[in-house]
Structures are given as C-alpha cells and as structure tokens.
Amino acid sequence: MSDILLNFVGLVLSVFFGILLTFFYWLVIWWLDRFEKEPVWLLSVLFLWGAVIVPLLAIIFELAAEGVASIVIGGTPLEFASVSVIAPIVEEVFKGMGVLAIVGFREFDDALDGLVYGATVGLGFALTENILYFFANFAGGVPVFFVFLMRSIVFGLNHALFTGVFGIFLGLAKVSRNALLKWVLGIFGFALALSMHASHNALVSFFDIQGVAASAGFHALTVAIIILGAFLLLYFERKWIREYLWEEVQAGLITEELYKRVYSWSCLTKEAHILFARGWRAYARAKNARHLLARLALRKKAYRRTGNPAYLKDIEDIRARIRTLA
Structure with missing residues (x-):
C-alpha cells in the first residue's frame, strides 16, 4: 500500500512539475523572440491545437493505421512500425498542420517566428502526451518519477524541436522569392522533423540504454544548434x-x-x-x-x-x- 501511495504522490508531483516545466520551456522560447513578440492569442490557439486537437486526432489515426498494419504484419515488426513509422508520421502531420495553417498570416515574418510557432505547438502536444504517460505508468505500477525524468527533463524539448524545425523551414520558405525553393524548403523541413522523431522513437524503444544515451546526446546537440541558430536569426x-x-x-x-x-x-x-x-x-x-x-x-x-x-x-x-x- 505504501508503494502505491508513494507512486501516487509521484504522479501528482510529475503532473504539477510537468506543467511548470512546459511553461518554463515556453518562456525560454518566447524570450528568444525578443524584438517583435508574437500575438498572445495566436500562440494560445497554437498551444491548444497541440495540447487538445492533435492528441485526439493522433489517437484516432494511429489506432486505425495500426489496425490496418496488424493485418499485414505482426509481432516485433508491427511494434517497430507503430513506434517508429506510424506515430511519427501521424503526430508530425497534425502538429505541422497547425503551423502550416498560419504561414500566410502577416504575423509570420521569418524563420524565427516559425521556430516560435512550431515549438509552441510541440510543447502543447508534449504536455498532454506526458501527462497521459504519467497516468498510464502509474496504473501499470511503473515508478512515475523515472518517467517524469526521462520525458519532461531529458527529452522535454523533443516535440518542440521536431515541430520547431518544420516551422523554421516554413519561415525560410516564406521569405524566399523562388516558388520552387519554397516547396523544397517546406518538404525538406517536414522530412527532417519526421526523421528526427522516428529515429528518437526507434533508439529509445529498441536499443536499450545505448539507444537512450545516443538519443539524449543527439537531443542535447540539436537543442544547442537550434539555440545558436535562433541567436543568428536574432542578429539578422x-x-x-x-x-x-x-x-x-x-x-x-x-x-x-x-x-x-x-x-x-x-x-x-x-x-x-x-x-x-x-x-x-x-x-x-x-x-x-x-x-x-x-x-x-x-x-x-x-x-x-x-x-x-x-x-x-x-x-x-x-x-x-x-x-x-x-
């Protein structure tokens, strides 16, 4: 009974600090966009898109895709396809749709704005997904604090990075005068976000501690590159x-x-x-x-x-x- 109570306390604290950390991450991203802040109403809509609409759509479409895939394949191949192919495609498509929907807005000026908008959608989705994982692991008897440590701290910016990268390339596409280059940048940005998501899922799900370490290292490197890139965009x-x-x-x-x-x-x-x-x-x-x-x-x-x-x-x-x- 004491173990259950302890894990319940861990669940409550994980949800509480998960929300606080999401707010902190968003403040850092908001601070980076220091010269022309994006409209709060627009950021709120994008956050809610990521936190409410995308998870609902992702659950529906992932279950449907897994049902179709299970007819063709099973066992480990199905598990791999679900984690490393179906989930990344479905989630990045619906997260990306939120950013793509506002690319024509005059508030969307450049790549820095794309980073802010994309990361906001990603943080909204990550918050909901993390809370669902906290509850699922609590019900399964897994120590929730460990899940919190991995999902909210070690990989806390993952979804913000994935969709933020797509937003950056949409911003680059917007300032380009070449119609073909606009398409190339947009498609490449989505493909890059998708490959980052898929490789992370594969590494942490199928390669034990070595995969987690490799993904964590790549995550840290990507965060550093994005921050340096944001300061370069600020310079311009x-x-x-x-x-x-x-x-x-x-x-x-x-x-x-x-x-x-x-x-x-x-x-x-x-x-x-x-x-x-x-x-x-x-x-x-x-x-x-x-x-x-x-x-x-x-x-x-x-x-x-x-x-x-x-x-x-x-x-x-x-x-x-x-x-x-x-």
Whole structure:
C-alpha cells in the first residue's frame, strides 16, 4: 500500500512539475523572440491545437493505421512500425498542420517566428502526451518519477524541436522569392522533423540504454544548434530593424533615442527599469512602442521583398498608431 501511495504522490508531483516545466520551456522560447513578440492569442490557439486537437486526432489515426498494419504484419515488426513509422508520421502531420495553417498570416515574418510557432505547438502536444504517460505508468505500477525524468527533463524539448524545425523551414520558405525553393524548403523541413522523431522513437524503444544515451546526446546537440541558430536569426532581425527604422528617424516619426532602444539587446532590461522607475503605464507605453516599431521595420522589409499591397496598408496603420504614442 505504501508503494502505491508513494507512486501516487509521484504522479501528482510529475503532473504539477510537468506543467511548470512546459511553461518554463515556453518562456525560454518566447524570450528568444525578443524584438517583435508574437500575438498572445495566436500562440494560445497554437498551444491548444497541440495540447487538445492533435492528441485526439493522433489517437484516432494511429489506432486505425495500426489496425490496418496488424493485418499485414505482426509481432516485433508491427511494434517497430507503430513506434517508429506510424506515430511519427501521424503526430508530425497534425502538429505541422497547425503551423502550416498560419504561414500566410502577416504575423509570420521569418524563420524565427516559425521556430516560435512550431515549438509552441510541440510543447502543447508534449504536455498532454506526458501527462497521459504519467497516468498510464502509474496504473501499470511503473515508478512515475523515472518517467517524469526521462520525458519532461531529458527529452522535454523533443516535440518542440521536431515541430520547431518544420516551422523554421516554413519561415525560410516564406521569405524566399523562388516558388520552387519554397516547396523544397517546406518538404525538406517536414522530412527532417519526421526523421528526427522516428529515429528518437526507434533508439529509445529498441536499443536499450545505448539507444537512450545516443538519443539524449543527439537531443542535447540539436537543442544547442537550434539555440545558436535562433541567436543568428536574432542578429539578422536586429540588422533589419536598424536598417528600416533609420528612415523613420530621418522622417521625424521617432527620435534617435527610441530608435536605439528598439534594436538594443538590453531592450527588456531598459523596459524593466522604466517599470520600476515610472510605473506600469509608462512601461506598457514603452513596450507597445517598441513592438510597433519592430513590427513596422519587418513589415517594410516584407513589402520591399514581396510588393504585397497588404503590407503597405499595415505600414501606414502602424505609423498612425505610433504617432498617437508620440
């Protein structure tokens, strides 16, 4: 009885800390996108897509696919196909659909936005999947803390990485002017996400401790590469903001001081200082101005790249809003 009670406590703690860790991971990803934050409503929709809709669709389609596969194959081949082929394909298709659905939105500017959107969907899915695993292992008598350690910490960013990689390539496709290259980038991004997912599942399911170690090492390396890539994307985003906002300084729309604050690496620190020195209203005003100006710069870049008149309307609307803040 004491073992059951101990495992139940582990279950409760695993669910609680699993939610906290998911929120922490999302905060890190949100922090990386420091110059133009994505709309909270859109991120919330994507998170719910990953946390609610994708698991439901995945369960239905995975069970159906496994039923068909069981007619043709059985035993270990069926288990391998289920874990390493069916599950990755079904899950990446439905997670990817969430990101693909918003690729035409004007808020989706570049590869960094794709990373944020894709990772948000992945974190939503991972949270639900992990909680289901916690309950399943508790019912089966498996120590839940070990499951929590592996799924929420060692491999806690897996699904965020898989769908984030797809989002990055969708972002690269969006900024490309070549129609064929857009398709190539999108297909390659999905294939890469799918292969990462499938190889992870195969390694941890069929190759014992060596497979887990290999997958954990690859996971850590991929996280490091993605973070370095995000900072590289931030560097270019900052460069574009400096370039396209300088015209607004010359036109008299904004001051040079505000211009420098928008692209500063320490912009969040400066806004925190405004919060403590001048209060919430001044902080909200400064934050709103920075977001609007960063958005203005990126919309100008998008307009010059595509010539889409919808961006031109955005540019004029943002300028009008900035004038009201002056």
